[in-house]
Amino acid sequence: MSAVNSAHSVVEPSGQAKLVASVLVAFYALVSLIPLVWIGLTSVKTPTDSISYPPKVIPYVHFQPSIEGYCNLFSTRSRQTPEYLRSLPPPQGACEEITRSRNMVVVGPSNYVPRYINSLIIAFGSTFLSIVLGTAAAYAFSRFKVPLKDDLMFFILSTRMMPPIAVAIPIFLMYRELGLSDTRLGMILLYTSVNVSLAVWLLKGFIDEIPREYEEAAMIDGYTRLQAFWKVVLPQAVTGIVATAIFCLIFAWNEYAFAVLLTSGAAQTAPPFIPIIIGEGGQDWPAVAAGTALFLIPILVFTVLLRKHLLRGITFGAVRK
Amino acid sequence: MNARSDSEGPARNVANMTPDRVARTVRGLSDKAIAWLFIGPTMLLLLAINLFPLIWTIQLSFTNYRANRPNAPILNIGLDHYRAILTDPDIWLRMQATAHFVFWTIALQTIIGFALAYLVDRKFRGHGFWTTLILVPMMLSPAVVGNFWTFLYQPQIGLFNYIVGFFANVPPGSFKMLGDVTLSPWAIIIVDTWMWTPYVMLICLAGLRSIPDYIYEAAEVDRASNWRQFISITLPMCMPFIMLAVLFRGIENFKMFDMVNLLTSGGPGSTTELASITLKRAAFEAWRTGYSSAFAIILFVAVFGLANIYVKTLNKVKAR
Numbered sequence: 001m002s003a004v005n006s007a008h009s010v011v012e013p014s015g016q017a018k019l020v021a022s023v024l025v026a027f028y029a030l031v032s033l034i035p036l037v038w039i040g041l042t043s044v045k046t047p048t049d050s051i052s053y054p055p056k057v058i059p060y061v062h063f064q065p066s067i068e069g070y071c072n073l074f075s076t077r078s079r080q081t082p083e084y085l086r087s088l089p090p091p092q093g094a095c096e097e098i099t100r101s102r103n104m105v106v107v108g109p110s111n112y113v114p115r116y117i118n119s120l121i122i123a124f125g126s127t128f129l130s131i132v133l134g135t136a137a138a139y140a141f142s143r144f145k146v147p148l149k150d151d152l153m154f155f156i157l158s159t160r161m162m163p164p165i166a167v168a169i170p171i172f173l174m175y176r177e178l179g180l181s182d183t184r185l186g187m188i189l190l191y192t193s194v195n196v197s198l199a200v201w202l203l204k205g206f207i208d209e210i211p212r213e214y215e216e217a218a219m220i221d222g223y224t225r226l227q228a229f230w231k232v233v234l235p236q237a238v239t240g241i242v243a244t245a246i247f248c249l250i251f252a253w254n255e256y257a258f259a260v261l262l263t264s265g266a267a268q269t270a271p272p273f274i275p276i277i278i279g280e281g282g283q284d285w286p287a288v289a290a291g292t293a294l295f296l297i298p299i300l301v302f303t304v305l306l307r308k309h310l311l312r313g314i315t316f317g318a319v320r321k
Numbered sequence: 322m323n324a325r326s327d328s329e330g331p332a333r334n335v336a337n338m339t340p341d342r343v344a345r346t347v348r349g350l351s352d353k354a355i356a357w358l359f360i361g362p363t364m365l366l367l368l369a370i371n372l373f374p375l376i377w378t379i380q381l382s383f384t385n386y387r388a389n390r391p392n393a394p395i396l397n398i399g400l401d402h403y404r405a406i407l408t409d410p411d412i413w414l415r416m417q418a419t420a421h422f423v424f425w426t427i428a429l430q431t432i433i434g435f436a437l438a439y440l441v442d443r444k445f446r447g448h449g450f451w452t453t454l455i456l457v458p459m460m461l462s463p464a465v466v467g468n469f470w471t472f473l474y475q476p477q478i479g480l481f482n483y484i485v486g487f488f489a490n491v492p493p494g495s496f497k498m499l500g501d502v503t504l505s506p507w508a509i510i511i512v513d514t515w516m517w518t519p520y521v522m523l524i525c526l527a528g529l530r531s532i533p534d535y536i537y538e539a540a541e542v543d544r545a546s547n548w549r550q551f552i553s554i555t556l557p558m559c560m561p562f563i564m565l566a567v568l569f570r571g572i573e574n575f576k577m578f579d580m581v582n583l584l585t586s587g588g589p590g591s592t593t594e595l596a597s598i599t600l601k602r603a604a605f606e607a608w609r610t611g612y613s614s615a616f617a618i619i620l621f622v623a624v625f626g627l628a629n630i631y632v633k634t635l636n637k638v639k640a641r
Contacts, residue, residue, distance in 0.1 A: 013443040021443035022451075024389055028437060032515060036457065039469055051478040053493070069543045110582045140359035144352050152360070159371040161628040163576035169610060170374030170381070173388060193370035196363055225355055256464030256579035257597075261605060266552030275468040275583055285472050291347040293464050303460045307453055312521050314459075318526045318565060 025165045041070045041297070042289035050285045069286025071095035072104060072279065073112050073294075076103040079280070112291055117272040119295075121184055123252035123267055131241060133192070134199025135222035141200065142207040153201070157316065160197045171263060180192035184267045190258055195248040198316060202247065205317035206240025207233065243309035246302050253299065270295050345504045368413050375621070382615035402615035411591075412599070414618075419595045421506060422513075422581075423574045427567055429514045434521025434632045439555075441522070452526075459519045466518065467580035470512050474498040499585055505593050505632040513574065528562030529555070550606075565632050572627050576620070596620055 013021070041057070043048050044065040056062035085105070091097045099106050111283050112176075134310055141149060171190065172181070180186030214236065215228035223231065234241075260272040274291045277284060306313065312320050350358070378622045385396045407413050437455065441448050455498065458466070473481040477494040486493035498508040511632035532555065578597035581587070587594035587602065594602075598637070 013445075018443050018445035021440040022445035022447065025437065025440050025445075025448070025451050032455060033456060033467070034379075034484075035469065035473060035515070036461075038473065042472070051475075053478055053483070055478075055480055080564065092345050104402065118505065131364065136359035137363040140356040144356040146356055146360065151516070152364070156367065159623045159629055160536070160591075160627065161572060161621075162371070162375075163597050163600070163617070163620050163624065164576070165576075165578055165597045165604065166378065166621055167371065167374055168409045169388075169604050169614055169617060170377040171370065171493070172605075173377070173610075176373060189366070190370060193366050196366060200363065224350070224351060226350065250460060254462035254464070256462065256583075260582075270578075271462050271464045274465050283472070286354070292469055295465055296461055298460070299460050303457055307456075310456060311527055313604070314520060314599055315524060315565060315569065319524060319562065 001124055020282075036296075039224075039289050039292050043293045045069065046196060046287050047279065047286055049140075050289075066098070067094060068098050069284075069290040071098055072110075072284055072287040073277065073290045074109050075099070075106045076110050077102075079104050087219040106312055110277075111273060112270070112277075113269075114267045115270045116295070118184060118267055119253060119271075122187045122191060122267070123187040123249050125184070126155060126195060126252045127245050127248040129188065129192040130195035130199045130207050130246050133196050134203050134244065135201040135234070135241060136207055137200045137235070138203035139209050140234060140301065141211070142204050153204075156197045156200050157208050160194065165261070168258060168261045175262065182265060182267045187259070187263060187269070190262070191252045191255065194255075195251055198251070198313075199244050199248060201311060201316045202244045203237070205312070206237050206244070210236045243306060243313065246306050250302060252298060332609060359602040375634075378614045378617055379636065381611050382618050384611045385496055386611045387608050388604075388610040399612070401611045403619070405612070406616050415591070415594050415596055415599045418498075418506065418591075418593060419577075422510060422577065422593075422595055423571055425507075425510045426513045426517070426574050429510065429572050430518045430521045430570060431563060431567060433514070434518045434566070434613055435525045437518070437522040437560070438525035440531055441526055450596050456519045456523065458516045461515060461516075463580040463584055467512060468517070471499065471584055472615075474508060502589055503584055505589060509584055509593055512580060512584060513577070516580070517570060517573075521570065524562050524566040525559060528559035531562075532558045561634065567632055568627065568630060574626060575624060575627065 009093070020236065023030065041059070044067070045056065045063055046060065046066045046068050049063040049066075050069075051132075052063075059065045071094075080103060082103065084219075085100060086104060088100075088105070091100045095105055106271045140146060141153060147205065175181040175186050180189070210233055215225075215232045217224075218228040219225065254271065255269070256271040259269045263269065270291070274288060274295060277288050277291055375588065383397055384397055385398050385465060425527040437476065439552075441452055470481075473479045476482055476497045477495070478587040480508075483494065486495070486532070496504060498504050536549060536554055536558075538552060576597055578596055578601065581595055582598060582601070585593040597618075597620075600616055601611055603609050603616060
């Protein structure tokens with residue numbers, strides 16, 4: 001691309017056009033990030049500050065940052081009488097101190113950590129399975145004459161077109177019969193079945209780009225087909241596999257519809273849990289914001305890592321950069 | 322750089338000329354066996370978790386089965402559910418709400434997304450950095466972020482209401498984005514547009530960058546005005562990419578569930594009750610399993626039709 005782009009100045013935008021464009025793009029970017037900045041700010045406010053009017057924007061100027069949101073996210077609390085509170089030993093740690101000052105005591109941990117761990121296990125488990133299945137299938141579709149190849153590829157893609165709620169009805173019934181309801185294994189299998197279509201389509205594109213003569217040369221040198229796949233093709237496809245894996249991870253991490261309909265306790269992931277974090281008299285917004293922030297940070301990291309492959313991933317490999 | 326067919330390129334031509342004999346004479350499993358060994362598990366999983374449930378849904382859609390009463394007698398009622406759904410004026414209102422949502426989200430996202438891509442393609446300093454920042458919202462969980470938007474939309478204390486009220490010079494408590502019949506359909510459109518405009522932008526950017534510079538140079542030689550160049554070069558050459566983005570967003574938004582379920586859960590009343598929300602209410606709140614199965618099949622047929630068009634467009638884009 002660079003050879004063509006740098007050729008002439010006719011198509012190079014003028015300095016003025018560049019300035020206008022940069023101002024407009026930067027403005028859009030900053031405005032679109034306001035909700036995310038607000039999540040971060042709300043997570044370090046006290047409940048009172050979070051709902052004040054006019055909104056408190058700048059830490060240390062408009063409001064004093066507090067870890068109360070994070071404390072509340074990780075604990076369950078109950079209200080006590082002042083007499084009872086006075087009879088207790090002095091609070092240990094900053095969180096307990098804040099809780100006491102609200103006339104409450106910590107009665108135990110909240111469900112956030114178990115839900116977050118469920119999210120991690122289910123996302124990584126289903127990603128691993130999708131990549132193993134997807135790489136093998138993509139290699140076969142890329143290299144072999146498979147009967148009805150186009151139809152099979154279309155079938156694989158079409159599974160992704162189903163509205164999740166439509167699939168959820170029979171899966172709910174099926175899982176109830178099989179005892180997979182509200183289990184991590186059930187969710188891993190389900191997310192794998194959704195992600196494998198993306199994995200096959202993306203990885204087929206990546207493997208198509210690896211020249212066939214590499215493995216054919218290896219086979220002439222005495223490798224079997226499987227050895228050539230394992231020792232020649234896979235190392236070449238590592239970048240594609242990693243990019244695909246991150247896409248699968250993000251999907252499984254973000255998924256809500258199946259999670260809210262098919263899990264209720266043991267296997268519940270973070271997305272259905274975060275909206276039901278409530279304090280006294282409605283949602284505890286600093287705690288919700290804290291839970292949201294901790295949930296979004298891994299994705300922010302992955303987005304930066306994925307920059308170059310983003311386009312390919314979101315179009316199922318239709319557009320490559 | 323360009324999206325192009327994978328069968329092109331000199332490497333592949335050379336590869337195709339390698340004699341089949343080479344592949345056949347090697348030791349170990351035959352290629353055919355490996356092909357089935359490699360594809361088999363994926364197909365089995367998809368058959369078990371996608372195709373089998375789909376067939377079960379079709380079968381349930383002809384019955385009066387209710388999942389909360391597994392022991393009640395199951396009657397075969399033929400096409401009654403389909404007839405009831407397709408003649409139900411309420412369902413058509415839901416479809417109208419869905420169409421309104423799909424139309425406006427696509428219109429706004431395409432216009433803003435294309436404009437942004439066009440601006441980013443001016444290649445000013447730091448455009449890579451700003452592009453990455455713009456892309457962030459679309460990677461986040463629609464459910465978790467959608468949930469936080471209910472806070473931004475709070476009438477008195479929400480940031481959205483405060484900012485809009487500030488610039489429109491109205492009190493921020495005077496309008497309820499989520500509680501008002503006329504505003505709530507726009508509340509979900511705003512969040513979806515905020516989230517997914519980057520997606521359209523990214524695809525349009527690929528389209529803009531696929532246009533070779535010599536075409537513009539030729540136009541410059543012919544003294545075509547900037548506007549003329551935009552209308553007869555930029556726009557038509559980007560069109561397959563825009564189409565791709567539109568179809569993908571169309572399919573995704575047609576089945577929209579998570580973000581809207583958390584923002585409004587279909588309310589107030591049924592003003593933002595999109596097809597998937599109706600389906601969830603029928604299937605998991607009213608437990609009309611047979612009825613909702615029929616509705617699911619109708620939606621699936623609609624999405625499948627869209628998917629077909631999508632794949633054809635996708636191949637056209639690839640063929641460029």
